[in-house]
Amino acid sequence: MPDHDQPTYDLVLTRGTVLDPASGTNARVDIAITGSTIAAIGPDLAASGARVVDCSGSTVLPGLVEGHTHIFQHVSKVGAPAEEAHLRRGVVAAADAGTAGASTFEAFRKLVVDGTDMRIVSFLNVSVLGLIDFRFGELLNPDTLVVDDALAVASANPDVVRGFKIRLSEDVVGEQWESLLKKSLALSEQAGLPLMVHIGETAEPLPAVLEHLRPGDVVAHCYTGKPHGILDGDRVLPAVLKARERGVLFDSAHGKSNLSFEVARRAIADGFLPDVLSSDTSARNWRGPVFDLLTSIAKLVALGAPLDECVRRATVAPAQLLRLDGEGYGRLTVGGRADVTVVTQTDEVMLPDAAGGSILAPRLEPTFVLHNGAVVETVPWRGAPA
Ligand SMILES: [Zn+2]
Incomplete structure (x- = not known):
C-alpha cells in the first residue's frame, strides 16, 4: 500500500466539544494522537486516524x-x-x-x-x-x-x-x-x-x-x-x-x-x-x-x-x-501529553453535600480516558446502586 493511504494518527477523537481553559478552546474540533503525544487539534481529522472514537454529545477535557x-x-x-x-x-x-x-x-x-x-x-x-x-x-x-x-x-x-x-x-x-x-x-x-x-x-x-x-x-x-x-x-x-x-x-x-x-x-x-x-x-x-x-x-x-x-x-x-x-499537565497542546478525559452529562441524580443537603443534578461521567496515550479502563460511578 502506498504511504499516503496509511493513517497519519494512531487515534482521533472526533465530534466532541473540546473544552481546554488553558488555551481558551471551547469548540467542536478533533484531537489526533500519535503514541503518547497530541499530534493535532483541528477540524476534520477523523479520516486520518487508525482508530476513531466518536465523542458526539460529549465534552473533551484535558x-x-x-x-x-x-x-x-x-x-x-x-x-x-x-x-x-x-x-x-x-x-x-x-x-x-x-x-x-x-x-x-x-x-x-x-x-x-x-x-x-x-x-x-x-x-x-x-x-x-x-x-x-x-x-x-x-x-x-x-x-x-x-x-x-x-x-x-x-x-x-x-x-x-x-x-x-x-x-x-x-x-x-x-x-x-x-x-x-x-x-x-x-x-x-x-x-x-x-x-x-x-x-x-x-x-x-x-x-x-x-x-x-x-x-x-x-x-x-x-x-x-x-x-x-x-x-x-x-x-x-x-x-x-x-x-x-x-x-x-x-x-x-x-x-x-x-x-x-x-x-x-x-x-x-x-x-x-x-x-x-x-x-x-x-x-x-x-x-x-x-x-x-x-x-x-x-x-x-x-x-x-x-x-x-x-x-x-x-x-x-x-x-x-x-x-x-x-x-504538560492540565492542558491540551499539540506536541504535549496525550492525557484526555471525555465526559458525558448523565440524567439527574440525587447528589449529597457533606452537610446534610442534597440536590437533583446531572453528573459528569468519564466515558473515555486517555493517559499518556494509553486507554484507561474506567470504573463505574461509586454512587450507582449495586
Ligand atoms: Zn484533606
Missing part, C-alpha cells in the same frame, strides 16, 4: 488534576487507592494533602508516588506523623512539628514535595493553633513553598487565620458549613476578599464534612469561586458523599458555577499551583 486528596493507602487510615479513586475516573495527576509527614514520607514515595504512572505530588504534613489516623490529631503533641525534618524531606524530594499542610482543626492543634501556624509558615518560607491550611473546626474566626497567610498559601475547605467559614449571611467576608486580592488561594476540598451546598450556593452567587476545585477524596468519602472529582465539579456547576470555570480549576489552575504545568 486529563484532570486533583489539587487535594488523600491517597496514602495501606499506611494511613484515610488513604484511598490512587488509581481506582482518580485515574480510572479521569484524573491523571494529584496532590496528596498532608497524609504523609516527614517520618512516613519514604513509604509514601515508595508505595504511592512510585506505585503508579499517575503524577503524584505532596503537601507534606508539618507534623512528622502525617495523617495516619484521623482519631488522633497529629499536632496534639506540638513537638511533632520538627522543622528540620520537614525541610530535609522537602529538599531531598523537590519533584514531589510542592508545599506543606497544616490541619488547623481544634482537635488536631488544640489551643496552640497560632504558634503552630506561625512555625509552619516560617518553615514554608524557608523552603520557598506554599502552606495549605485546613479550615473547618478551627477555634478562631477565619480572618484571624487569614491575616497570617502569604500570597500563594492555600485555604482548604472554603465552602465548609462549619463555624468560622467564608460567609457573613449571603456575602463573602471582606477579609476573605482582601486575602484573595493579596494572592491567598482558596481550595474547595469537598471532603467528608466540608462542603455545604448552602454556603457554596451563596458564595457562587456572590461571585466567589474557589481557585482550586478539588474533591479531598479519602477512604472515608470516596464511596460517598464525595465519589470523585468529576462529581465535585458537577455539584458546583449545579449550584451556578460555569462549567469552563470549574474545569479550569480542576486542570490548569492546580497544575500551575503544583508546578506541573511545565510537565
Whole structure:
C-alpha cells in the first residue's frame, strides 16, 4: 500500500466539544494522537486516524488534576487507592494533602508516588506523623512539628514535595493553633513553598487565620458549613476578599464534612469561586458523599458555577499551583501529553453535600480516558446502586 493511504494518527477523537481553559478552546474540533503525544487539534481529522472514537454529545477535557486528596493507602487510615479513586475516573495527576509527614514520607514515595504512572505530588504534613489516623490529631503533641525534618524531606524530594499542610482543626492543634501556624509558615518560607491550611473546626474566626497567610498559601475547605467559614449571611467576608486580592488561594476540598451546598450556593452567587476545585477524596468519602472529582465539579456547576470555570480549576489552575504545568499537565497542546478525559452529562441524580443537603443534578461521567496515550479502563460511578 502506498504511504499516503496509511493513517497519519494512531487515534482521533472526533465530534466532541473540546473544552481546554488553558488555551481558551471551547469548540467542536478533533484531537489526533500519535503514541503518547497530541499530534493535532483541528477540524476534520477523523479520516486520518487508525482508530476513531466518536465523542458526539460529549465534552473533551484535558486529563484532570486533583489539587487535594488523600491517597496514602495501606499506611494511613484515610488513604484511598490512587488509581481506582482518580485515574480510572479521569484524573491523571494529584496532590496528596498532608497524609504523609516527614517520618512516613519514604513509604509514601515508595508505595504511592512510585506505585503508579499517575503524577503524584505532596503537601507534606508539618507534623512528622502525617495523617495516619484521623482519631488522633497529629499536632496534639506540638513537638511533632520538627522543622528540620520537614525541610530535609522537602529538599531531598523537590519533584514531589510542592508545599506543606497544616490541619488547623481544634482537635488536631488544640489551643496552640497560632504558634503552630506561625512555625509552619516560617518553615514554608524557608523552603520557598506554599502552606495549605485546613479550615473547618478551627477555634478562631477565619480572618484571624487569614491575616497570617502569604500570597500563594492555600485555604482548604472554603465552602465548609462549619463555624468560622467564608460567609457573613449571603456575602463573602471582606477579609476573605482582601486575602484573595493579596494572592491567598482558596481550595474547595469537598471532603467528608466540608462542603455545604448552602454556603457554596451563596458564595457562587456572590461571585466567589474557589481557585482550586478539588474533591479531598479519602477512604472515608470516596464511596460517598464525595465519589470523585468529576462529581465535585458537577455539584458546583449545579449550584451556578460555569462549567469552563470549574474545569479550569480542576486542570490548569492546580497544575500551575503544583508546578506541573511545565510537565504538560492540565492542558491540551499539540506536541504535549496525550492525557484526555471525555465526559458525558448523565440524567439527574440525587447528589449529597457533606452537610446534610442534597440536590437533583446531572453528573459528569468519564466515558473515555486517555493517559499518556494509553486507554484507561474506567470504573463505574461509586454512587450507582449495586
Ligand atoms: Zn484533606
